[in-house]
Amino acid sequence: KNEVEQSPQNLTAQEGEFITINCSYSVGISALHWLQQHPGGGIVSLFMLSSGKKKHGRLIATINIQEKHSSLHITASHPRDSAVYICAVDTGTASKLTFGTGTRLQVTL
């Protein structure tokens, strides 16, 4: 069993829909990261969470440490949100990350 599990693996939405991507982990962590990988391959950091909730524009990330679960929400989705969204956990040693396999999101008009 992977230490970081994401669901769903693939997601298709219509423009304007509210999207939720889930991440569950089985190890103790110091922080959880949400990353975005564009179709061209580049990876950018969206959020780092150690508790609670963070918001940036139309993106919201939440984490429940007790339940070892995090969600990434996208409000009013747009085709430019089409990408792979990756959850990763920092176990605290040298800030090394363990990654989920990603959720491929496609937003259509």
Next chain:
Amino acid sequence: NAGVTQTPKFRILKIGQSMTLQCTQDMNHNYMYWYRQDPGMGLKLIYYSVGAGITDKGEVPNGYNVSRSTTEDFPLRLELAAPSQTSVYFCASSRPRSSYNEQFFGPGTRLTVL
């Protein structure tokens, strides 16, 4: 700032050849990492470094070597390339002990071993 840069972007190797993937960051980050990404799999840590002169193995170090002679550079060496090393390689860096320990990724190197 250029951030994290990697060269080359693409490379095709024959089985048994060697090569070095270059990674440089200009953010004065102490921590640097090498990951590989295979289709359908999450990124896997190959090697990491917490500062110049200090390196350590990650999850999948076999077939690779690294060095860290300066804060800026963290090259990854492939000796005797094998088809199993066909992958996309990402270098990343971060600043430790900050309130927002974001990792910054390079653009990746797509390597094919034939």
